[in-house]
Amino acid sequence: MNAKASSGGFGPQTSGPGLRLSRREFVAGAGALVVSFALLPRLGTAQAAQESRAPALPGSLKDTPMLDAWIRVDADGTITVFTGKVEFGQGIKTALVQLAAEELVVGPARIRLVTADTSRTPNEGYTAGSNSMKDSGTAIMNAAAQVREMLVGMAATRFNLPADSLVIEDGRVRAADGRNVAYAELVAGQSLHVTAQPQSKLRDPKSRTVRGKALPRLDIPGKVTGAVAYVQDLRLPNMAHARVVRPPSYGARLRSLDRSAAEKMPGVLKVVRDGSFLAVVAEGEYQAIGAMRSLGRSAIWDETATLSPKTDLYAELQSLPHDDYQIRGDASASAKAWSVESSYRRPYQMHAAIGPSCAVALYDGGKLTVWTHSQGVYPLKGAITEMLRLPPDSVHCIHMEGSGCYGHNAADDAAADAALIAVAIPGRPVRVQWMREHEHLWEPFGSAMLTSAKATLDAQGTITDWQFDVWSGTHSSRPGQAGNLAAAWLLQSPFALPTPKPIPQPEGGGDRNAVPLYDIANTRVVHHFIPKMPLRVSALRSLGAYMNVFSIESFMDELSLAAKLDPVSFRLRHLKDTRAQDVIRLAAERFGWNGFQQREPGKRLGRGFAFARYKNLGAYAAVAMEVDVDRESGRIDVVRVVAAVDSGDVVNPDGIRNQIEGGIVQSLSWSLYESVAFDDTRITSRDWSSYPIMRFASVPQSIDVHIIDRPGTPFLGTGEAAQGPAAAALANALASAVGVRIRELPLTSKRVKAAIGV
Amino acid sequence: MITLNVNGKTHEVDADPATPLLYVLRNDLKLNGAKFGCGLGQCGACTVMVDGEAVYSCLTPILLLQGRSIKTLEGLGTAEQPGPLQQAFIDEQAAQCGYCIPGMIMRAQALLERNPSPSDEQIRAHMNAGLCRCGTHMRILRAVHRASKTMQGAIPGAKRA
Numbered sequence: 001m002n003a004k005a006s007s008g009g010f011g012p013q014t015s016g017p018g019l020r021l022s023r024r025e026f027v028a029g030a031g032a033l034v035v036s037f038a039l040l041p042r043l044g045t046a047q048a049a050q051e052s053r054a055p056a057l058p059g060s061l062k063d064t065p066m067l068d069a070w071i072r073v074d075a076d077g078t079i080t081v082f083t084g085k086v087e088f089g090q091g092i093k094t095a096l097v098q099l100a101a102e103e104l105v106v107g108p109a110r111i112r113l114v115t116a117d118t119s120r121t122p123n124e125g126y127t128a129g130s131n132s133m134k135d136s137g138t139a140i141m142n143a144a145a146q147v148r149e150m151l152v153g154m155a156a157t158r159f160n161l162p163a164d165s166l167v168i169e170d171g172r173v174r175a176a177d178g179r180n181v182a183y184a185e186l187v188a189g190q191s192l193h194v195t196a197q198p199q200s201k202l203r204d205p206k207s208r209t210v211r212g213k214a215l216p217r218l219d220i221p222g223k224v225t226g227a228v229a230y231v232q233d234l235r236l237p238n239m240a241h242a243r244v245v246r247p248p249s250y251g252a253r254l255r256s257l258d259r260s261a262a263e264k265m266p267g268v269l270k271v272v273r274d275g276s277f278l279a280v281v282a283e284g285e286y287q288a289i290g291a292m293r294s295l296g297r298s299a300i301w302d303e304t305a306t307l308s309p310k311t312d313l314y315a316e317l318q319s320l321p322h323d324d325y326q327i328r329g330d331a332s333a334s335a336k337a338w339s340v341e342s343s344y345r346r347p348y349q350m351h352a353a354i355g356p357s358c359a360v361a362l363y364d365g366g367k368l369t370v371w372t373h374s375q376g377v378y379p380l381k382g383a384i385t386e387m388l389r390l391p392p393d394s395v396h397c398i399h400m401e402g403s404g405c406y407g408h409n410a411a412d413d414a415a416a417d418a419a420l421i422a423v424a425i426p427g428r429p430v431r432v433q434w435m436r437e438h439e440h441l442w443e444p445f446g447s448a449m450l451t452s453a454k455a456t457l458d459a460q461g462t463i464t465d466w467q468f469d470v471w472s473g474t475h476s477s478r479p480g481q482a483g484n485l486a487a488a489w490l491l492q493s494p495f496a497l498p499t500p501k502p503i504p505q506p507e508g509g510g511d512r513n514a515v516p517l518y519d520i521a522n523t524r525v526v527h528h529f530i531p532k533m534p535l536r537v538s539a540l541r542s543l544g545a546y547m548n549v550f551s552i553e554s555f556m557d558e559l560s561l562a563a564k565l566d567p568v569s570f571r572l573r574h575l576k577d578t579r580a581q582d583v584i585r586l587a588a589e590r591f592g593w594n595g596f597q598q599r600e601p602g603k604r605l606g607r608g609f610a611f612a613r614y615k616n617l618g619a620y621a622a623v624a625m626e627v628d629v630d631r632e633s634g635r636i637d638v639v640r641v642v643a644a645v646d647s648g649d650v651v652n653p654d655g656i657r658n659q660i661e662g663g664i665v666q667s668l669s670w671s672l673y674e675s676v677a678f679d680d681t682r683i684t685s686r687d688w689s690s691y692p693i694m695r696f697a698s699v700p701q702s703i704d705v706h707i708i709d710r711p712g713t714p715f716l717g718t719g720e721a722a723q724g725p726a727a728a729a730l731a732n733a734l735a736s737a738v739g740v741r742i743r744e745l746p747l748t749s750k751r752v753k754a755a756i757g758v
Numbered sequence: 759m760i761t762l763n764v765n766g767k768t769h770e771v772d773a774d775p776a777t778p779l780l781y782v783l784r785n786d787l788k789l790n791g792a793k794f795g796c797g798l799g800q801c802g803a804c805t806v807m808v809d810g811e812a813v814y815s816c817l818t819p820i821l822l823l824q825g826r827s828i829k830t831l832e833g834l835g836t837a838e839q840p841g842p843l844q845q846a847f848i849d850e851q852a853a854q855c856g857y858c859i860p861g862m863i864m865r866a867q868a869l870l871e872r873n874p875s876p877s878d879e880q881i882r883a884h885m886n887a888g889l890c891r892c893g894t895h896m897r898i899l900r901a902v903h904r905a906s907k908t909m910q911g912a913i914p915g916a917k918r919a
């Protein structure tokens with residue numbers, strides 16, 4: 001084995017603050033020109049960092065240190081908060097407004113939030129990895145606190161009173177003698193264009209009024225009444241509709257095309273072709289769909305059989321070229337007589353948003369504007385600029401919500417399609433939406449994975465040695481480069497998919513959560529990274545953590561069985577981390593773990609438990625689950641689920657609950673039903689009947705989420721914390737119900753039936 | 759010209775009679791409620807009501823809809839004055855991305871107009887045709903239960919089953 005240290009091109013850019021103004025200098029400089037907006041280029045920041053060597057700024061302030069890049073107070077009283085992160089249904093907008101409102105001491109309704117836009121907001125990269133609260137939340141909270149302190153300082157100067165004698169009420173600074181002044185009056189003619197300080201005077205957690213409360217989501221009223229809520233709803237004047245004719249399989253090339261029939265169809269404006277990229281623009285949306293179908297019938301493609309459905313997918317995984325990274329430990333692999341050995345399998349799985357990807361683009365006067373539901377508008381801007389070979393700064397990407405995304409789906413690809421088409425029909429906005437089969441066949445899937453776990457137990461039932469291996473393709477092929485966009489592969493002068501690099505530990509990609517959080521004397525973990533996978537793969541919610549936690553937590557149950565110990569106490573005895581212990585105890589207690597019995601004799605009820613700390617540095621989540629298994633059909637019914645979560649300081653408890661509930665249902669869907677099917681050439685999971693997901697008839701009777709709040713501690717992020725524990729709790733509950741362990745996802749009724757042997 | 763009655767208003771629509779209702783609602787009438795999800799009758803994102811029944815607008819050509827009464831999400835209320843189901847979805851915070859929600863609300867509306875106090879089993883069975891990928895199911899079910907309580911007597915002609 002060729003082990004090497006983990007390293008890669010991903011990970012946070014480190015840079016420090018630029019020039020810093022003290023309060024005195026700032027006040028002295030009051031009256032300076034209002035610079036209403038400031039995005040400091042990263043290069044400048046890095047240079048400044050070298051000069052000043054100051055302590056690191058919190059969250060994304062590291063990369064964008066100017067306060068007015070985050071918060072603007074206008075003379076008319078409007079407060080605008082800018083974030084480089086995007087909303088996709090996780091409720092981030094509401095949580096960020098809560099943070100800003102709390103620190104600025106204004107009602108949340110007074111705040112206008114602007115999300116990712118390459119000409120207005122900070123560049124915060126991708127909205128991914130459950131990092132938004134840690135990055136943007138931390139930045140906005142600190143920037144808001146510092147802006148508030150500056151405003152109070154200005155009021156103090158104006159009133160000639162000490163700052164600590166003043167109080168704030170909803171954006172108005174008041175003195176005991178009755179004098180008062182609104183923020184807007186204070187900033188008029190002055191500037192918040194100053195660099196953030198490393199330390200902020202945050203409000204006392206005990207006096208919080210907005211934060212920590214279940215403020216209703218700001219976007220829901222519009223969404224339930226038909227407002228323009230998604231990029232799919234964007235309707236620009238004179239907008240045309242386009243559809244793309246996608247190739248039938250990976251690597252297919254357009255050999256010949258008769259475009260005459262399509263061109264004669266009513267409403268058709270243009271057939272756009274560049275190499276094998278083929279699209280049609282029409283006045284009406286349904287006209288574009290008709291023309292797309294007509295073109296599709298006349299197009300002849302050369303296809304290559306590049307897939308191997310006959311070979312065992314998991315044997316293939318082990319045989320593909322891979323780079324090995326030992327990410328933990330140095331115990332010798334072969335020296336042990338293992339007590340228990342198991343291996344686990346996970347197929348390719350989809351994001352499969354309910355609304356197919358969509359984008360609107362307008363090319364006018366040499367400038368291209370793209371409205372997109374991409375998770376990273378800045379990286380997308382770079383990729384599109386490269387693909388179209390446009391001069392720098394001629395592309396502007398604006399985020400609008402799409403259907404829930406769960407990772408790197410086809411959002412960026414749809415944006416690239418819209419860009420290519422818009423350039424071919426200058427002056428007219430073009431809306432492109434993918435068809436259902438486009439989304440299913442062409443989105444990047446979550447990678448198939450294989451794991452192997454081995455451990456030894458001593459006479460007391462303590463794990464002494466642990467070896468874990470994971471084989472996986474990449475979990476990040478996001479744009480950054482043109483070659484990450486599906487359309488770019490098809491052009492006359494194509495771009496190749498860049499070779500991915502593994503995401504380094506401690507976050508990891510395929511090896512995310514591959515290192516157990518448990519305290520074990522000897523641990524060895526190896527990541528077998530497969531750079532080139534047969535199917536297109538990228539980030540799907542929680543990346544490798546879903547599979548690694550499924551594996552580790554299934555294995556922990558197998559070990560507890562071998563040690564003849566209760567699975568919950570077995571976990572607790574291997575954990576020193578008290579926050580981990582707390583969520584485990586809480587979930588077990590609220591579930592009624594100890595008193596659990598098969599309530600109806602003769603029915604196959606089982607209980608399962610699982611725990612993980614996402615990325616080993618994010619939220620703690622424990623899940624307990626009760627299932628009812630029908631031996632005849634192999635059908636698993638999830639009866640109830642109880643989860644306990646610690647996400648650090650809670651900004652919006654209902655937002656956390658919503659994410660955990662949703663994560664559990666989605667993970668149950670992945671784990672019970674989902675597997676991408678393909679033949680030797682084509683993906684064959686092309687719609688909801690060939691790729692079934694969970695429905696109302698199968699969702700649990702109840703899901704209860706209990707939150708442990710840790711005021712004053714860092715945000716840990718929540719969005720992906722439930723995926724792994726939910727899957728493992730399900731497998732463990734199944735094993736407890738029927739006495740057989742299934743180690744291959746999904747746990748379909750067919751597999752259950754075969755395993756029970758009825 | 760095809761004449762359509764949508765949310766109580768009459769519209770003359772100049773479109774190919776074979777055009778599915780979804781595209782006419784979204785593009786000609788500029789109503790955002792009904793969403794494109796699959797175009798195949800598999801997901802329910804496009805659900806509207808026609809003469810009180812939940813219908814997939816992605817599959818229903820406008821030709822078949824002359825003289826029938828079409829109701830969309832916009833016909834239930836506004837953000838300022840939400841209808842009872844819309845209010846119940848707000849109260850339960852029953853959305854993540856929310857893309858499936860308009861279809862869910864219309865499907866639930868059809869149920870509650872026919873059966874104002876359905877059992878949990880009846881709600882699950884009726885809603886089974888609608889897909890949600892965010893896993894908002896538990897909240898959607900709670901919202902339908904809540905609306906069934908607030909709507910008792912609020913719907914003309916509806917009687918307790």
Ligand code: FES
Nearest residue numbers: 795796797802816
């Ligand atoms: S869009 Fe009509 S059922 Fe899916």
Ligand code: FES
Nearest residue numbers: 856858890891892
């Ligand atoms: S809330 Fe996102 S699909 Fe249902």
